[in-house]
Amino acid sequence: MTTKTTKPDTYAxxxxxxxxxxxxxxxxxxxxxxxxxxxxxxxxxxxxxxxxFSNWQRMLSKDFFWDAYFFTLWLALLATIIxxxxxxxxxxxxxxxxxERLRRWAxxxxxxxxxxxxxxxxxxWQVILAQSGxxxxxxxxxxxxxxxxxxxxxxxxxxxxxxxLPLAVILQTFSLANIDKRLVEAAHNLGCGRLRxxxxxxxxxxxxxxxxxxxxxxxLSFGDFVxxxxxxxxxxxxxxIMIVDTSKxxxxxxxxxxxxxxxxxxxxxxxxxAIGFAYRKRGK
Amino acid sequence: MAEPLVVFDNVVKRFGTFEAVKRMNFxxxxxxxxxxxxxxxxxxxxxxxxxAGLEQPTExxxxxxxxxxxxxxxxxxxxxxxxxxxxxxPFLNARENVEFGLKMRGMDKPARRRKALDWLxxxxxxxxxxxDVNSLSGGQRQxxxxxxxxxxxxxxxxLDEPLSALDAHLVIRMQGVLTKLQRELGITFVYVTHSxxxxxxxxxxxxxxxxxxxxxIGSARDIYRTPASRFVAEFVGRNNIFAGxxxxxxxxxxxxxxxxxxxKARPGDKVSFVVAADVVSLSVTKPAAPxxxxxxxxxxxxxxxxxxxxxxxxxxTEVKVQVQERSLEGIPREPGQTxxxxxxxxxxxxxxx
Ligand SMILES: Nc1ncnc2c1ncn2[C@@H]1O[C@H](COP(=O)(O)OP(=O)(O)O)[C@@H](O)[C@H]1O
Ligand SMILES: [Mg+2]
Numbered sequence: 001m002t003t004k005t006t007k008p009d010t011y012a013x014x015x016x017x018x019x020x021x022x023x024x025x026x027x028x029x030x031x032x033x034x035x036x037x038x039x040x041x042x043x044x045x046x047x048x049x050x051x052x053f054s055n056w057q058r059m060l061s062k063d064f065f066w067d068a069y070f071f072t073l074w075l076a077l078l079a080t081i082i083x084x085x086x087x088x089x090x091x092x093x094x095x096x097x098x099x100e101r102l103r104r105w106a107x108x109x110x111x112x113x114x115x116x117x118x119x120x121x122x123x124x125w126q127v128i129l130a131q132s133g134x135x136x137x138x139x140x141x142x143x144x145x146x147x148x149x150x151x152x153x154x155x156x157x158x159x160x161x162x163x164x165l166p167l168a169v170i171l172q173t174f175s176l177a178n179i180d181k182r183l184v185e186a187a188h189n190l191g192c193g194r195l196r197x198x199x200x201x202x203x204x205x206x207x208x209x210x211x212x213x214x215x216x217x218x219x220l221s222f223g224d225f226v227x228x229x230x231x232x233x234x235x236x237x238x239x240x241i242m243i244v245d246t247s248k249x250x251x252x253x254x255x256x257x258x259x260x261x262x263x264x265x266x267x268x269x270x271x272x273x274a275i276g277f278a279y280r281k282r283g284k
Numbered sequence: 285m286a287e288p289l290v291v292f293d294n295v296v297k298r299f300g301t302f303e304a305v306k307r308m309n310f311x312x313x314x315x316x317x318x319x320x321x322x323x324x325x326x327x328x329x330x331x332x333x334x335x336a337g338l339e340q341p342t343e344x345x346x347x348x349x350x351x352x353x354x355x356x357x358x359x360x361x362x363x364x365x366x367x368x369x370x371x372x373x374p375f376l377n378a379r380e381n382v383e384f385g386l387k388m389r390g391m392d393k394p395a396r397r398r399k400a401l402d403w404l405x406x407x408x409x410x411x412x413x414x415x416d417v418n419s420l421s422g423g424q425r426q427x428x429x430x431x432x433x434x435x436x437x438x439x440x441x442x443l444d445e446p447l448s449a450l451d452a453h454l455v456i457r458m459q460g461v462l463t464k465l466q467r468e469l470g471i472t473f474v475y476v477t478h479s480x481x482x483x484x485x486x487x488x489x490x491x492x493x494x495x496x497x498x499x500x501i502g503s504a505r506d507i508y509r510t511p512a513s514r515f516v517a518e519f520v521g522r523n524n525i526f527a528g529x530x531x532x533x534x535x536x537x538x539x540x541x542x543x544x545x546x547x548k549a550r551p552g553d554k555v556s557f558v559v560a561a562d563v564v565s566l567s568v569t570k571p572a573a574p575x576x577x578x579x580x581x582x583x584x585x586x587x588x589x590x591x592x593x594x595x596x597x598x599x600x601t602e603v604k605v606q607v608q609e610r611s612l613e614g615i616p617r618e619p620g621q622t623x624x625x626x627x628x629x630x631x632x633x634x635x636x637x
Contacts, residue, residue: 180369180371182367182369182371183371183373185338185358185371186365186367186371186373187359187373187384188337188338188357188358188359189336189338189358189359189363189364189365190359190364190384190385190388190432190433190436191359191360191362191385191388191389191436192359192384192388193357193359194359196388197359201373204373204375205374205375207375281416
């Protein structure tokens with residue numbers, strides 16, 4: 001009697017191998033190295049392998065770290081809220097009021113910004129927001145201004161919106177367009193007015209998509225370096241700016257690793273909590 | 285007589301150039317159970333949606349209790365609907381779904397909760413009040429949808445093929461539930477269906493629609509015995525249709541035989557007439573009656589104690605005969621058996637057009 005042995009599926013493994021190798025080489029490997037590095041020491045501008053908690057102690061006991069941490073958290077939350085609120089009416093219009101044709105064109109134009117590098121777009125905004133820039137030129141023509149917009153939190157926020165808004169509108173539009181229109185009609189039929197229906201029926205139905213869009217906004221702006229640096233003037237610093245500063249000044253790579261790990265942990269916690277909430281089934 | 289509850293006055297509905305509803309005029313009486321029946325795509329749902337305000341008529345006026353509804357927004361009308369898809373809110377549990385309409389009316393929390401539970405109890409699903417609607421069976425969801433529409437005690441309830449997704453045995457059960465509710469509450473029910481048995485079993489009056497037009501309005505009995513057109517006669521299905529030419533003696537010559545219609549036909553005319561399946565008599569020997577013809581038994585079908593026999597008469601004429609099973613004693617019923625069929629001239633109804 002012969003027993004059939006299951007051959008390892010070489011075909012499937014061969015296809016997956018590149019991805020596994022890539023992820024191992026360029027994601028898991030560096031991540032583990034970074035965790036290890038956060039316990040290294042720096043002496044005479046050179047890193048030495050060690051297992052010391054001094055970097056962690058030093059960073060987490062300093063006010064400047066926690067100030068930057070909560071400042072970054074606050075900026076990212078604000079950007080998430082503003083983006084979600086600004087995007088929603090536009091997405092609502094595209095999903096419910098616009099014709100199929102208009103919706104297609106709008107999605108197309110929302111994708112166009114991704115054709116150019118984010119950095120290039122932010123440089124363009126520098127020109128627009130500068131003291132002698134386009135907006136202030138217009139304002140002074142009206143006898144107003146100039147207003148300081150560049151190198152302020154306002155500037156950072158503009159950058160975050162440039163980064164997040166197109167994506168947020170696209171994600172929100174898709175989730176709203178997927179809503180069963182009969183449920184909206186059923187709400188009207190049961191005496192629920194138009195605006196009230198938006199909050200009592202439309203938002204709960206599109207909940208998952210709306211939260212996913214918000215999570216993307218948070219992740220993108222929490223980790224962003226470009227906007228706070230070029231539009232926000234890096235003062236006060238965000239965590240991404242702090243990583244650059246720390247690693248440059250005195251080769252403190254281990255301390256920069258501590259900041260990076262704190263950022264990754266924060267993003268993981270926020271993303272998991274939000275996605276869990278998005279897909280939470282009500283009741284038992 | 286009092287003004288009818290709802291009046292459709294020359295209502296037309298066009299989608300682009302397509303006329304979904306063509307100049308409709310009809311009334312709905314207070315407290316009646318009115319069913320709209322017709323093939324799929326004939327405009328039943330559109331008619332109902334216009335009454336609920338979810339579709340605006342292109343022409344004409346709709347009045348509810350004497351007042352025009354044209355400028356009344358859907359959420360300001362008291363015309364709750366039970367949807368073909370049920371349209372229960374998936375993010376609310378059964379009780380919260382039922383409470384929805386009350387909440388919109390500003391009823392306070394304890395009162396609306398009590399009321400919702402009362403209705404769920406009344407419809408026999410009180411124990412499922414806190415359940416997710418997606419975890420309920422089709423029949424239970426159906427009851428939640430009914431409770432949600434009825435909880436605000438409307439004067440009129442709209443139902444769009446509410447039973448079409450249910451199993452056959454549940455359909456019969458729910459028909460009983462619906463007719464009982466309608467009697468007890470005295471609410472006007474406007475019921476849309478493509479199912480003849482549902483319409484005929486429940487409705488006081490039935491509106492037969494065809495391609496956006498009303499083909500006939502009447503009681504089930506009227507429509508069954510005296511269909512207004514060949515379309516209605518064929519749609520109703522339990523009719524036998526004979527077509528032929530009237531001879532000089534005033535009798536109709538058809539492939540199945542020559543029949544007298546008591547002078548209801550004019551010599552020389554081409555006529556069609558219907559004879560309901562339940563007024564045709566059967567016998568083994570030729571009876572001494574008018575309008576006797578022979579036909580061959582093809583098959584039979586049982587529904588409860590009733591049996592429908594399918595015959596073929598000369599000239600490929602299909603003939604259906606519906607009788608009580610026990611009245612068939614002594615009549616051989618093997619397929620291929622030739623029997624004598626007959627009907628009284630007074631039961632023949634001449635079709636117009
Ligand atoms: N929103 C709409 N736009 C275009 N055509 C429609 C629309 N709603 C319904 N129709 C058309 O109107 C006709 C009647 O539809 P409907 O009232 O839903 O029929 P029924 O309910 O009798 O099956 C159908 O031919 C359908 O395609
Ligand atoms: Mg329909």
